[in-house]
Amino acid sequence: MSRKLRTRVAIRAGKLASATSRIAGKGEGMVVGGRVMLKLAPDAIADLANGRVAALVSATNGKTSTTRLLANAAEQRGPVVTAATGANMTSGVVTTLAAGPPDAMAILEVDEAYLPMVTAATKPQVILLGNLSRDQLDRMNEVAMTARKWRTMLAANPDVTVVANADDPIVTFAAEQAQHVVWVGGGQVWTADSAVCPECGTLLTRDDVQWHCTGCGRKRPETTWELRWDKGAGTAVSKSGLELDLSALQLPGRFNASNATLAVAVCEQLGFDLAESVKRMCEVTAVSGRYAVVDVGATRLRLLLAKNPAGWTELIDVMPPAPAPVIVSINSNAADGRDPSWLWDVPFERLRGRTVIASGDRRRDLAVRLLHADVDHVVIADPYAPDAPLPEQARALDVIDNAATYTAFHELRTRAQREAQP
Amino acid sequence: MSDSVIRIVSIYPSLLGTYGDGGNVLALSHRARMHGLTTEVAEISPGQAVPRHGDLYVLGGGEDTAQVAAADALRADRGLAQAISNGASLLAICAGYQLIGEEFPDATGTPSPGVGILDIRTDRLPKRAVGELLATPSPNAPAKLTEPLTGYENHAGATHLGPDALPLAQVESGVGNGDVSEGAISGRVVGTYLHGPCLARNPQLADLLLGWVLDRDLEPLVEREVEELRAERLDYVRRSGR
Ligand SMILES: [Zn+2]
Numbered sequence: 001m002s003r004k005l006r007t008r009v010a011i012r013a014g015k016l017a018s019a020t021s022r023i024a025g026k027g028e029g030m031v032v033g034g035r036v037m038l039k040l041a042p043d044a045i046a047d048l049a050n051g052r053v054a055a056l057v058s059a060t061n062g063k064t065s066t067t068r069l070l071a072n073a074a075e076q077r078g079p080v081v082t083a084a085t086g087a088n089m090t091s092g093v094v095t096t097l098a099a100g101p102p103d104a105m106a107i108l109e110v111d112e113a114y115l116p117m118v119t120a121a122t123k124p125q126v127i128l129l130g131n132l133s134r135d136q137l138d139r140m141n142e143v144a145m146t147a148r149k150w151r152t153m154l155a156a157n158p159d160v161t162v163v164a165n166a167d168d169p170i171v172t173f174a175a176e177q178a179q180h181v182v183w184v185g186g187g188q189v190w191t192a193d194s195a196v197c198p199e200c201g202t203l204l205t206r207d208d209v210q211w212h213c214t215g216c217g218r219k220r221p222e223t224t225w226e227l228r229w230d231k232g233a234g235t236a237v238s239k240s241g242l243e244l245d246l247s248a249l250q251l252p253g254r255f256n257a258s259n260a261t262l263a264v265a266v267c268e269q270l271g272f273d274l275a276e277s278v279k280r281m282c283e284v285t286a287v288s289g290r291y292a293v294v295d296v297g298a299t300r301l302r303l304l305l306a307k308n309p310a311g312w313t314e315l316i317d318v319m320p321p322a323p324a325p326v327i328v329s330i331n332s333n334a335a336d337g338r339d340p341s342w343l344w345d346v347p348f349e350r351l352r353g354r355t356v357i358a359s360g361d362r363r364r365d366l367a368v369r370l371l372h373a374d375v376d377h378v379v380i381a382d383p384y385a386p387d388a389p390l391p392e393q394a395r396a397l398d399v400i401d402n403a404a405t406y407t408a409f410h411e412l413r414t415r416a417q418r419e420a421q422p
Numbered sequence: 423m424s425d426s427v428i429r430i431v432s433i434y435p436s437l438l439g440t441y442g443d444g445g446n447v448l449a450l451s452h453r454a455r456m457h458g459l460t461t462e463v464a465e466i467s468p469g470q471a472v473p474r475h476g477d478l479y480v481l482g483g484g485e486d487t488a489q490v491a492a493a494d495a496l497r498a499d500r501g502l503a504q505a506i507s508n509g510a511s512l513l514a515i516c517a518g519y520q521l522i523g524e525e526f527p528d529a530t531g532t533p534s535p536g537v538g539i540l541d542i543r544t545d546r547l548p549k550r551a552v553g554e555l556l557a558t559p560s561p562n563a564p565a566k567l568t569e570p571l572t573g574y575e576n577h578a579g580a581t582h583l584g585p586d587a588l589p590l591a592q593v594e595s596g597v598g599n600g601d602v603s604e605g606a607i608s609g610r611v612v613g614t615y616l617h618g619p620c621l622a623r624n625p626q627l628a629d630l631l632l633g634w635v636l637d638r639d640l641e642p643l644v645e646r647e648v649e650e651l652r653a654e655r656l657d658y659v660r661r662s663g664r
C-alpha cells in the first residue's frame with residue numbers, strides 16, 4: 001500500500017491540527033484535522049480510500065446507528081475503520097480513513113448532501129440509502145433536491161450496488177437510477193415529506209404496505225428483504241425464505257430493527273455470514289451515546305437523540321408507556337436548526353397521559369407546543385439540579401428518558417462524561 | 423357561519439406544510455376552545471374539491487414545485503376564490519401568501535401565475551431572508567392588533583403590494599416583504615411571511631380571524647406559556663438582531 005507523499009504529509013498535519021484542537025478543548029478535532037488534510041491534499045480521500053470502502057451509509061435518520069451495526073458485522077472479516085463520532089462530512093470521512101489501519105475495510109456514514117462527492121472519491125462497493133425527510137430546513141437542501149442529486153450520482157457510478165428502503169418513495173425515486181439495487185422493505189412511519197410523487201407531483205396512494213402513483217405509474221418496488229415487526233420484535237425476512245431473528249438487538253425500537261434489516265442486505269452483498277452478522281449487530285448497546293444510560297447531576301437518564309419530526313415519530317414508541325414522565329431538551333443552535341417550527345410537525349399528542357419536563361434553550365417553544373397538544377408539562381431550565389422541581393413520578397423512576405436535539409444531546413453527554421471522572 | 427361551529431379548511435397540508443404550518447390550525451382550534459367555541463377542521467388534499475362553504479381557510483408554506491402545483495390546482499378549482507368573495511376569511515403563510523397573489527417566481531425564477539385573491543406580486547429578494555422576524559402592526563391594520571407580531575421567516579420572495587392590499591405590519595427586525603413592510607391584508611384575507619407557527623406565537627391574530635367569522639370581537643385571553651415565549655423571543659430579537 002503506497003500512499004502518495006502529499007497524502008502522508010497531509011495526514012501528519014491533520015493529526016497535529018486535531019490534537020491541537022482537542023487540547024484546546026474544542027471536541028474531537030476530527031473536522032479541523034480533516035479540513036487541514038483536504039487543504040494540503042485535495043485528493044486525499046481517493047488516495048486513502050484506495051478500493052477498500054465496502055459501504056457508505058446515508059439517510060436523514062439512523063445513519064449513525066446503521067453504520068455502527070454494519071461495522072460491527074463487518075468485523076468478522078478483520079479490522080474495520082468507521083467513525084465513532086458521527087463525523088460524516090468530507091472532513092470527517094478523510095480523518096476516519098486516515099486514522100485506521102491503511103488496508104482495513106471501511107464502513108462510512110455520510111451526510112446526505114456530501115454523499116455524491118464522497119461516492120465519487122471513494123468508489124464504494126455498496127451504498128445504503130435509508131430515508132429522506134425534512135431536517136433543519138434553514139440550512140439543508142430541500143428533500144426533493146437531495147433526491148435529484150442522488151439520482152445524478154448513481155447515474156454517474158454504475159458499478160455501485162445500492163441497498164435502498166423501498167418504503168420511502170423519495171429514496172426509491174433516487175435509487176431507481178442505479179444499475180444494481182437491492183430493495184428492502186424497511187418501513188416508513190413518517191410520510192409527510194413523501195406525500196406527493198417526486199417525479200410528477202401526484203398525491204401518492206398508500207395502503208398498509210404498498211404505495212403507488214396514479215400519475216406516472218411508479219410504485220413500491222418488489223423487495224428482496226423485508227422487516228417483519230411483531231409485538232416489539234423484528235425479523236429480517238428474505239424473498240428466498242431466509243428468516244433472521246432480530247429480537248436480541250439491544251438498540252431499541254422498530255426503527256433500529258429496520259436499520260438492521262438494511263444492514264443485513266448490505267452484509268449479503270458483501271458476502272458475509274448472515275447469522276454471524278446478526279449476532280454481532282446484537283452486541284451493539286449504544287451508538288455515540290444514543291440510548292446510553294448516564295448520570296447527569298442528580299438524575300439517571302437514558303439519552304435519546306431526537307432532532308426532527310420523522311425521528312421523533314419513531315422515538316415515542318421506544319419510550320416507556322404513560323404515565324412515565326420524560327425530559328425533552330430542545331436547543332436551536334446551528335447544528336439543531338435555528339428554527340424550531342418543526343416541533344409543530346411532531347405528534348406530541350402521543351405523549352398525553354404523562355408529564356413532560358421541557359428543557360433546553362427553546363423550552364418555551366416546546367411548552368407552547370405541548371399546551372396545544374394537551375400534554376401536561378413543566379418548564380425547568382436545569383432539571384438535573386438536586387433541587388429541581390421535578391414531578392414526584394420523575395423522582396421515583398430509576399432511569400428517565402431524555403430526548404434531546406443534537407447540541408442538547410451532546411451537552412448532556414459531555415456533562416455526564418465530565419461528572420463521571422473521579 | 424352556521425350552527426355555531428366554525429368550519430376551518432386546511433388547504434393541501436400535504437403540499438403546503440413545510441414549517442409546522444399545521445400548528446396554525448391547532449392554534450385556531452385551541453383559541454376557539456378557550457373562547458367557548460367549537461371548530462371543525464377539513465383537510466383538503468390536492469385533487470379534492472375545495473369546499474365553498476368554509477368559514478376560515480388556512481394555507482401554509484412549501485417548496486417551489488409544491489407551490490406551483492398548489493397554485494395551479496387552486497386556480498382550476500376556483501373554490502377558494504369563491505369562498506373569499508362570499509365573505510370567508512383566509513390566512514396564508516409564506517409560499518401560501520405568495521401564491522394567493524397575482525404572480526410569484528417558480529423554482530427557476532420565472533414568474534408563475536397566482537390565484538389572484540390578493541393584490542400582490544412577488545419576485546426575488548437579492549438574498550434569502552432567514553431568521554427571526556419581528557414586526558409592529560401597521561396603522562391600517564385592524565385596531566384589535568396591538569401587540570408586536572413575532573415569528574420566523576425563511577423565504578426568497580420580495581412582495582410588492584398593489585393598491586387593493588395594505589401592509590399588515592412594519593418590520594422592526596428581519597426582512598418581511600423586503601421594503602420594511604410585512605405581510606398584507608385586504609378585507610378578511612391576511613398574508614404573512616411569519617411562521618413559527620404564526621398563530622401560536624401571535625394569539626391576537628388568531629382571535630382576529632376567529633372574530634371575523636363571528637362578526638364580533640373576542641375577549642382578550644392570556645396564556646402564561648404563550649406570553650413567556652413571546653417575551654423571550656421579543657427580548658432575544660431586540661438584544662441580538664435575529
Ligand atoms: Zn408520479
